[in-house]
Amino acid sequence: MTVGLSERLDAVRREASARGVTVVVDLHGKLVDLVFEREALSMRPHELAGVVRALAEEASEAALAEGTALLADVVPPTWSPGGSDVHAG
Numbered sequence: 001m002t003v004g005l006s007e008r009l010d011a012v013r014r015e016a017s018a019r020g021v022t023v024v025v026d027l028h029g030k031l032v033d034l035v036f037e038r039e040a041l042s043m044r045p046h047e048l049a050g051v052v053r054a055l056a057e058e059a060s061e062a063a064l065a066e067g068t069a070l071l072a073d074v075v076p077p078t079w080s081p082g083g084s085d086v087h088a089g
Helices: 005-010 045-072
Strands: 013-018 021-026 031-036
Touching: 005 045, 013 045, 021 045, 031 045
Parallel strands: none
Antiparallel strands: 013 021, 021 031
């Protein structure tokens, strides 16, 4: 069975880790997993929040790049939203 584009996009997950924190997001940047190791639990709350935000942003950018690459495989490079692929001639 061939996996369709929709399923492939739904399966996009990207992870970023640092300082005992691991963040996993989906294609839309939605947090789907968050893990704190002992090192993370020794940070002050505002510091931990900053690490989580930075990692979520990093993982979101990677997820979006993966989704864009999946779309590039199926969308013609000349296509533009709202445009027409029909050329006058």
